[in-house]
Amino acid sequence: MKTLKIANIPGDGVGKEVVPAATEVLHAIAELHGNLKFEFTEFPWSCEYYLEHNVMMPEDGLETLKEFDAIFLGAVGNLELVPDHVSLWGMLIKIRREFEQVINIRPAKLLKGVRSPLVNPKDFDMMVVRENSEGEYSSIGGNIYKDEDEIAIQNAVFSRKASERAMRYAFDLAAKRGKHVTSATKSNGIIYSMPFWDKVFKEVSKDYPDIKTDSQHIDALAAFFVTHPDKFDVIVASNLFGDILTDLGAAIMGSVGIAPAANINVNGKYPSMFEPVHGSAPDIIGKGIANPIGQIWTAKMMLDHFGEEELGSTLLDIVESVTNDGFLTPDIGGTNTTKEVTDEIIKRIKNYKAAAVTEET
Amino acid sequence: MKTLKIANIPGDGVGKEVVPAATEVLHAIAELHGNLKFEFTEFPWSCEYYLEHNVMMPEDGLETLKEFDAIFLGAVGNLELVPDHVSLWGMLIKIRREFEQVINIRPAKLLKGVRSPLVNPKDFDMMVVRENSEGEYSSIGGNIYKDEDEIAIQNAVFSRKASERAMRYAFDLAAKRGKHVTSATKSNGIIYSMPFWDKVFKEVSKDYPDIKTDSQHIDALAAFFVTHPDKFDVIVASNLFGDILTDLGAAIMGSVGIAPAANINVNGKYPSMFEPVHGSAPDIIGKGIANPIGQIWTAKMMLDHFGEEELGSTLLDIVESVTNDGFLTPDIGGTNTTKEVTDEIIKRIKNYKAAAVTEET
Ligand SMILES: CC(C)[C@H](C(=O)O)[C@@H](O)C(=O)O
Ligand SMILES: CC(C)[C@H](C(=O)O)[C@@H](O)C(=O)O
Numbered sequence: 001m002k003t004l005k006i007a008n009i010p011g012d013g014v015g016k017e018v019v020p021a022a023t024e025v026l027h028a029i030a031e032l033h034g035n036l037k038f039e040f041t042e043f044p045w046s047c048e049y050y051l052e053h054n055v056m057m058p059e060d061g062l063e064t065l066k067e068f069d070a071i072f073l074g075a076v077g078n079l080e081l082v083p084d085h086v087s088l089w090g091m092l093i094k095i096r097r098e099f100e101q102v103i104n105i106r107p108a109k110l111l112k113g114v115r116s117p118l119v120n121p122k123d124f125d126m127m128v129v130r131e132n133s134e135g136e137y138s139s140i141g142g143n144i145y146k147d148e149d150e151i152a153i154q155n156a157v158f159s160r161k162a163s164e165r166a167m168r169y170a171f172d173l174a175a176k177r178g179k180h181v182t183s184a185t186k187s188n189g190i191i192y193s194m195p196f197w198d199k200v201f202k203e204v205s206k207d208y209p210d211i212k213t214d215s216q217h218i219d220a221l222a223a224f225f226v227t228h229p230d231k232f233d234v235i236v237a238s239n240l241f242g243d244i245l246t247d248l249g250a251a252i253m254g255s256v257g258i259a260p261a262a263n264i265n266v267n268g269k270y271p272s273m274f275e276p277v278h279g280s281a282p283d284i285i286g287k288g289i290a291n292p293i294g295q296i297w298t299a300k301m302m303l304d305h306f307g308e309e310e311l312g313s314t315l316l317d318i319v320e321s322v323t324n325d326g327f328l329t330p331d332i333g334g335t336n337t338t339k340e341v342t343d344e345i346i347k348r349i350k351n352y353k354a355a356a357v358t359e360e361t
Numbered sequence: 362m363k364t365l366k367i368a369n370i371p372g373d374g375v376g377k378e379v380v381p382a383a384t385e386v387l388h389a390i391a392e393l394h395g396n397l398k399f400e401f402t403e404f405p406w407s408c409e410y411y412l413e414h415n416v417m418m419p420e421d422g423l424e425t426l427k428e429f430d431a432i433f434l435g436a437v438g439n440l441e442l443v444p445d446h447v448s449l450w451g452m453l454i455k456i457r458r459e460f461e462q463v464i465n466i467r468p469a470k471l472l473k474g475v476r477s478p479l480v481n482p483k484d485f486d487m488m489v490v491r492e493n494s495e496g497e498y499s500s501i502g503g504n505i506y507k508d509e510d511e512i513a514i515q516n517a518v519f520s521r522k523a524s525e526r527a528m529r530y531a532f533d534l535a536a537k538r539g540k541h542v543t544s545a546t547k548s549n550g551i552i553y554s555m556p557f558w559d560k561v562f563k564e565v566s567k568d569y570p571d572i573k574t575d576s577q578h579i580d581a582l583a584a585f586f587v588t589h590p591d592k593f594d595v596i597v598a599s600n601l602f603g604d605i606l607t608d609l610g611a612a613i614m615g616s617v618g619i620a621p622a623a624n625i626n627v628n629g630k631y632p633s634m635f636e637p638v639h640g641s642a643p644d645i646i647g648k649g650i651a652n653p654i655g656q657i658w659t660a661k662m663m664l665d666h667f668g669e670e671e672l673g674s675t676l677l678d679i680v681e682s683v684t685n686d687g688f689l690t691p692d693i694g695g696t697n698t699t700k701e702v703t704d705e706i707i708k709r710i711k712n713y714k715a716a717a718v719t720e721e722t
Contacts, residue, residue: 116480117588119480120478136551143557152558153518153553158513159511160509189454191502192502192503193515196504222608
């Protein structure tokens with residue numbers, strides 16, 4: 001029996017609603033496998049935790065998490081309780097950095113039965129590889145002077161090591177997909193970091209003669225996500241550009257509530273973290289209508305990560321059969337609750353198992 | 362007779378096709394006015410000019426431009442001849458900075474007869490106020506180490522003066538429009554510049570008790586441009602965020618070839634510069650099919666700037682009657698040429714004049 005020890009951090013807001021839903025789905029899918037087991041341990045770290053303890057997670061939090069095979073996270077952030085930069089740098093970004101989850105991968109693809117806000121989405125199917133450790137999200141900077149003279153300086157840090165690593169990850173992924181990598185740049189306006197990014201991209205691409213490449217300035221690229229999303233295969237982007245592009249990717253998928261993500265530790269030293277693109281969604285907390293699909297699709301990425309790609313595909317197929325049959329939460333135009341959609345997915349996983357067993361006998 | 366001396370810089374690519382078109386339109390609209398005259402002087406500064414002179418514009422270029430009432434620019438950039446950061450910082454960004462064009466305003470609004478790529482664009486009508494002098498586009502930064510150890514550092518600079526100036530501009534604009542300002546931020550990820558930006562926004566907003574406000578992280582905001590563009594009135598954004606949002610704005614308007622812009626010198630010391638959102642569009646150069654509307658709508662913003670708002674409105678109404686009657690270039694689904702669309706606009710300006718004269722007599 002393959003046992004996977006998972007640290008569940010539902011976090012804030014709808015994270016608390018969709019993580020339990022996806023956990024149930026993972027139990028069901030493990031049964032379908034037959035020889036796989038999930039052991040979940042839940043941690044209450046969140047903005048509410050902060051109010052009591054003045055920290056987002058305990059001092060030995062990282063030590064604790066280190067022992068798990070993966071982290072399954074919902075959403076972090078509740079502006080009414082804690083300023084965003086405090087809550088995010090105190091947990092989400094802290095884990096990404098300390099656990100060297102240097103790559104964030106985020107697919108954008110339209111599910112059957114879900115309507116895109118685009119008139120002509122065609123069949124877009126792309127994967128954004130986001131550099132997840134440095135770039136515009138840097139802890140170097142500060143303020144000087146007061147009042148009308150105040151100035152804030154923010155450093156963006158681009159190392160060849162991290163840039164190249166993200167790019168190679170993108171090329172390796174493209175080799176298994178559409179054999180095309182697009183680099184997100186802004187070297188016409190941002191004159192130190194971005195021409196450097198372009199230079200590294202050009203050099204790395206020489207090692208992959210079979211992969212086509214292009215570079216697009218982030219402004220034009222964002223526009224292309226709306227006008228020609230089907231033109232992309234793999235996109236490699238800096239931390240900030242990847243962040244923006246993947247929310248846009250989620251938007252054209254029909255809802256930010258659908259889009260999955262994975263923070264990958266590539267050196268095997270620490271657990272990876274699986275966390276959907278959406279946030280804590282303050283406007284719908286407690287209504288029971290949060291879309292569970294982002295978190296469930298994220299669970300599929302966790303299955304893939306553990307080498308269970310076949311199971312992952314089965315799960316996504318089942319999710320897609322459910323959306324295609326019209327089980328939809330309000331964010332994608334339906335009237336179903338989180339529970340109804342989740343229960344239907346679990347029911348179909350069980351039916352799938354029953355059918356498979358029948359076939360065998 | 363009010364005479365306006367305009368420096369025309371067609372620049373690169375389709376700039377050379379749409380600036381002459383919009384210039385003709387401006388001559389026609391001046392005749393409609395009766396008491397207004399444009400005097401255009403053309404400057405060949407461009408990437409081709411660079412190849413001959415090793416600079417994008419002559420040493421005394423700024424001195425020369427200073428004498429004009431405004432600059433009317435097409436597009437800058439031709440990657441095959443000159444690296445983007447060299448051509449842009451050698452002309453476009455140089456003029457913006459040296460002439461203290463600290464505000465860039467860019468409307469996004471759907472023209473009648475032009476189809477948005479969105480299923481449900483509703484009637485969005487927003488104005489992005491982009492800080493145009495500093496932020497992520499800073500000349501401070503550099504590289505250290507070589508080969509695998511190389512690191513590039515890019516500084517983003519946010520001064521209270523420039524941030525506040527852009528915000529006040531946005532609030533003043535909102536007071537004349539929908540009375541709502543949205544601030545584009547990313548204070549959850551970028552922890553020095555963006556919390557500072559938020560702080561200034563909060564303080565400035567206190568001076569405008571009648572204006573509603575909200576703050577959105579740039580990733581979510583980009584997604585909202587696709588899902589709920591009608592929710593916005595005025596948006597204030599940093600240099601980079603404004604750049605990204607306005608290309609997205611152009612995309613939902615149906616084409617980047619339509620979207621207008623103005624770089625405003627607010628202290629009256631130097632000329633302002635009028636330049637559409639689109640670039641030099643290498644893929645369609647010389648085909649005669651570039652959309653002239655971005656440049657013509659930009660001309661309307663120039664009219665507004667010179668206090669000729671009524672004339673500006675008339676021009677935009679005429680442009681909209683032309684698109685509504687199906688005169689469309691290929692980028693917006695039509696088969697018309699630059700010349701056909703331009704000629705039709707000029708014909709209608711003349712008819713409008715004839716009708717006005719008949720009415721008078
Ligand atoms: C060409 C480029 C430097 C410029 C910018 O980013 O400002 C352009 O995209 C724009 O929006 O005017
Ligand atoms: C919450 C925020 C800091 C985070 C990010 O920008 O990385 C989020 O937007 C994401 O995409 O995971």
